[in-house]
Amino acid sequence: MTQAVQTKLKYAIETSGLGKRYRSFWALKDCAVTVPQGSVTALVGPNGAGKTTLLKLLVGLNRPSAGAAVVLGQTPNQTTEYLSEIGYLAQEIPLYSQFSAADHFAMGAHLDPRWDNDLAVKRLNELKIPLDRPVGKLSGGQRAQVGLAMALAKKPRLLLLDEPVAALDPLARVDFLTSLAQAAADADGELTVVMSSHLLADLERVCDHVIILASGETQLCDDIEQVLKTHKLLVGPPGALPASNEYIVIKESRSSTAAHALVRLSSLRISVPGWHVRDVDIEEIVLAYMGQSRDAATSEGAAQ
Amino acid sequence: MNWLVWRQHRKQFIALAIILGVYATLAIPIGLHFWRTYQQALTTCGRTNTCDQLSSMLFQSGSDSNLNPSLPGGGVNIVVLLVLALPFLLGMFVGVPLIAREYDKGTNLLVWTRSISRRRWLTAKLLWILVATAVFAGAFAVLTTWWSKTGNTLYANRFDTLKFDLQGIAPVTYAVFAVSLGIMLGTWLKRIMVAIGIMLVVLLALQITVGAFLRPHYATPLTVTASITQGALDAKLPSDAWVVSRNFVDQHGTVSSHPFDLPDWPPRCQALANQDQAPVISGHKAGPADIDNCLTAAGYHQTAKYQPRYRYWNFQRIEAGIYLGLTVLAVATTYWLVLKRDA
Structure with missing residues (x-):
């Protein structure tokens, strides 16, 4: 029973x-x-x-x-x-x-x-x-x-x-x-x-x-499989990634030649004109989340 | 759980058994030697008519720890010290580390996540350790009481600190309480050295407070009153009494621990003490006895408060009760800490 x-x-x-x-x-x-x-x-x-x-x-x-x-x-x-x-x-x-x-x-x-x-x-x-x-x-x-x-x-x-x-x-x-x-x-x-x-x-x-x-x-x-499916790295021209309801930005980095954005997808279909979609491994995703929370903690501390 | 407690603490149990064995091999010959010397002295003193001085012959100042060279005094001092220190040593080496070491090494997390409750774990540990302590300290007290028989017979005040604290049932409860206090402090502070330090201070302070300030008041002391003549009070006090206080009282009822000075006396008694003009009383010059009579007539007297010997076991029971009550408190606090506090 x-x-x-x-x-x-x-x-x-x-x-x-x-x-x-x-x-x-x-x-x-x-x-x-x-x-x-x-x-x-x-x-x-x-x-x-x-x-x-x-x-x-x-x-x-x-x-x-x-x-x-x-x-x-x-x-x-x-x-x-x-x-x-x-x-x-x-x-x-x-x-x-x-x-x-x-x-x-x-x-x-x-x-x-x-x-x-x-x-x-x-x-x-x-x-x-x-x-x-x-x-x-x-x-x-x-x-x-x-x-x-x-x-x-x-x-x-x-x-x-x-x-x-x-x-x-x-x-x-x-x-x-x-x-x-x-x-x-x-x-x-x-x-x-x-x-x-x-x-x-x-x-x-x-x-x-x-x-x-x-x-x-x-x-x-x-x-983990789901995580890998819903997290992608977008690589595009320098400049801000256009806002969209298809994804949430977890981590962004910009250089003079390119911009990288690790995003969580809201749906499995995504297309951002001019941006490439790449797979990422679990380690990168975890690090991105940890970095995000650290940055949030820092800005929260600065705000106080 | 019994298996685990034995496996974890068997070295301590064996060490306690060895210490008890060592004590027995020291105490038994000393006790026998005392008793034989006493018996021999009894037969000799009968012939020389000095039996009333036997106590001072065998014991220099009437205390077990100060023995005449005819008895192995040095060894006895060490033994007495060891027995006095016993609760402290047990608290240090048995009590404090019992749970503090588990916290220290993190093994509480290992054992608390086996399939038994913390309550059962703690109960098994406490039961084994406290019962072992009681048995061990009990055997110590029995041995001490036994070898002190000669001293108890000759020197009758059994309330003497070096007797009361070492014999009977009170010292067993000192040991049990010391261990439970050590366990509680170790659990609370989780740090062995700090807990040991605090335990020693608390235990010492408690022993002093109880011995010096509480023990004389376990029962209302009996009072004797005597004239102020030197020795009059001692003659009235039982030789085996524990004298709690002695005082002089003047004509107005003023109490003092010292004899009253001449200027405070009534004038007619002062006059007797004046060497040059001392009046003649019934054919001779007034002397110390006349002064005493004068002061007594004026209302001067001495009083003493004392605890009679027959109260000894009652006092032992009261003191044991105090320490057992404190033990219950320490154990209850330990349960609370282990069960309610985060691991």
């Missing part, structure tokens, strides 16, 4: 007006995002954009100051029913440095009702990570894998990862993302993943969905 209700859910995460204030500072405001069930979503944004805050609100570690989040059909809370559905890997991958990987897995076995010890052990064996050595003595990449195993062996339906690869070297980063992509594929749509990162190259490798946060606000929340 519950299973039937759960599979009907379209979104693993749905937030509206979600905000978090620390004293007088809004770390996250009016955040409205939807994450489809089974997607692998990248949560991107510059440092201080509110990524960690959003993830902590979704796990139920922190309480919102405004708005609400619905995660797997529930308001985030501290019950076993809720927590056992959520796999969470906090920033900097906290582990008990005196504990071995096996100790951590024993902890999972004691505290997580659906704990899959074979899965956890198998993952580390495949990566040749020693089970009996204190994790404080493992490399950063190995620790990240232990952390991921802790989150995955819990058999969650939603996996929330906060900058899991930020501190890893390029090879360990690729290994980690490969492991993650494999786990998502193995789950066959039963697992939803949200991974925050400020490394844009990562997200194209594994993600199919993107949320851009900047200055505590949602800039974009969509399917």
